[in-house]
Amino acid sequence: MKPKIRKDGTVAVEKTGDLPDMPVSMGSMKSNKTASWRSIRPVIIEERCKRCMICWKVCPEPAIRPGDPPVVDLDYCKGCGICIAECPFDAIDSEKEGK
Amino acid sequence: MKKVLTGNFAAAYAAVAARVQVISAYPITPQTTIVEILSELVARGELAADFIKVESEHSALAACIGAQAAGARTFTATSAQGLALMHELIHWTGRARLPIVLANVNRAMAPGWSIWADATDAISERDTGWMQIYCEDNQEVFDSILMAYRIGERAEILLPTLVNLDAFFLSHTSQVVDLYDAERIDAFLPPYRPAVKLDVADPRSFGALTSPDYYYEFSYKIQKAHEAARQVIAETGKEFGSVFGRSYGLTEAYRCEDAEYVLVTYGTIAGTAKVAADRLREKGFRAGVLKIRYFRPFPAEDVVRILGRAAAAGVVDRAISYGQAGPFYTETRSVLPGAGPALTGFIAGLGGRDVSVADLESMFLQLRDGKHSPIVWIGVKP
Structure with missing residues (x-):
């Protein structure tokens, strides 16, 4: 079940036989980016961030990698805003996508 | 062992x-x-x-x-x-x-x-x-x-x-x-x-x-x-x-080769129906049993081939789809050609009611009597 990849990088499914029998993603989730419908993106403000990792803990995806400071993985972040709401130090800004 | x-x-x-x-x-x-x-x-x-x-x-x-x-x-x-x-x-x-x-x-x-x-x-x-x-x-x-x-x-x-x-x-x-x-x-x-x-x-x-x-x-x-x-x-x-040493198919046809009257059924009723068929055959009544093992996928080919040789057939259901009929009856009906054979649906044994050899013999005999109906209740109290 190797997916056919078009020149633009998207998966080509033109025939029924191109689809797997099991309803699973074509190829690895490492290559299937799932953040295309995000409308806001979290931006971590380094000066305010205390490295408490609460954002990493509450992210349901999980799309925040622990670090100094933590990093938002924008390939998988859906823009749900939980990290923004939960940060006790107001260290994560909400920025509109597609500006 | x-x-x-x-x-x-x-x-x-x-x-x-x-x-x-x-x-x-x-x-x-x-x-x-x-x-x-x-x-x-x-x-x-x-x-x-x-x-x-x-x-x-x-x-x-x-x-x-x-x-x-x-x-x-x-x-x-x-x-x-x-x-x-x-x-x-x-x-x-x-x-x-x-x-x-x-x-x-x-x-x-x-x-x-x-x-x-x-x-x-x-x-x-x-x-x-x-x-x-x-x-x-x-x-x-x-x-x-x-x-x-x-x-x-x-x-x-x-x-x-x-x-x-x-x-x-x-x-x-x-x-x-x-x-x-x-x-x-x-x-x-x-x-x-x-x-x-x-x-x-x-x-x-x-x-x-x-x-x-x-x-x-x-x-x-x-x-x-x-x-x-x-x-x-x-x-x-x-x-x-x-x-x-034991072979299985989608169905099991018991004494169906020359059967005039076939009962289609499933589960333990199939075993009782075989005994009823044996008893009737001793009296010269050509009875056969088609046991359905697989309900899904439904064994359409077996059903058409085996019932196609019979004068009449019945389906014995220990289940009912309220508002229609026995579920194996409707499935069987759906795969048979319009020309037949005549098909009767029997509802029997719901809720664990015993289905006896005598009950199954009576169902075979009803097939011969030629009154075919989608629902015939077996043993319901008057």
């Missing part, structure tokens, strides 16, 4: 023989001794499987789905209301193409509370993508579970199977069951090695949002797998016979 076993124990020992790796079950009514014996074997270290005890049948099948998706061979058992509580996950299993095997003790649906035989519980799961087998005796329960894994796990099939056994008539009745030997069973049923599974090294999303662009094709593939399964079931049943 032969043992005297109830149907429940035959089902449990089949799971052991299949070397299932994960069993998840809800332990209280309507559960049976199927999972009781399995939990004891796991606790004593005699079965190398994980037993996951959960708070409901819904969770039991959910746990099996997770384990099977991770590449384990899984097993569960339930009955009636418990099967109904699994319903959402029964659909999920079928569409996820996970070849789980579930032993279901056919019991009547409540209310009134009943623990007696009735197939309506399993019939309610008709449209979920599962294959469905109805067993006549405890040996068939044991054999069907082994074959269900072998068939379901084939790369071109990937379908779960509901193996049904009638409450009490099989579940709590002791019969001689040949358990064969582990070496032959292992050779017949190699370990489960799915091409795709939950794997952190190759992460995939399972059962994610599927747009109308693709959902339709996934449904088409399930139907094609069922159609392909007919031949795989027939081949596997023959191969089973060459290895273990």
